[in-house]
Amino acid sequence: MDSANNDPEQVICYCSGSTRQQLQELINQGVDNLDRLSRITGACSGCGGCEYEITQLLAEKIQS
Template identity: 30%
Template sequence: MEDRIVCHCMEVSYETIKKAIEDGAKTVDDIKEMTEASTGCGGCEDEIQEILDELLK
């Protein structure tokens, strides 16, 4: 489900996070800066790290 919402506070999808990684994001902080994901409650930070680990392996 690549169209799923990962960050509900900022309505950031998996696809948006994947695109940020393709554009050079390598850390959760990079993802935060590029997409605003995890800048609300921060509850999705672990899931963002899992996506980073999966796509950057």
């Protein structure tokens, strides 16, 4: 994935329309796993195609 693209308005999950910013805000608030993020935003509850990207967002946060 292109980690150089940090556009906050980038849609990460097309099925739910969740943007990078929305997901990152939740992660910053302590939503630290895919399951919880999914329940709150609906992300990754459709086709599952965004799972990798969301996992990356979570991993970035955990490493920082």
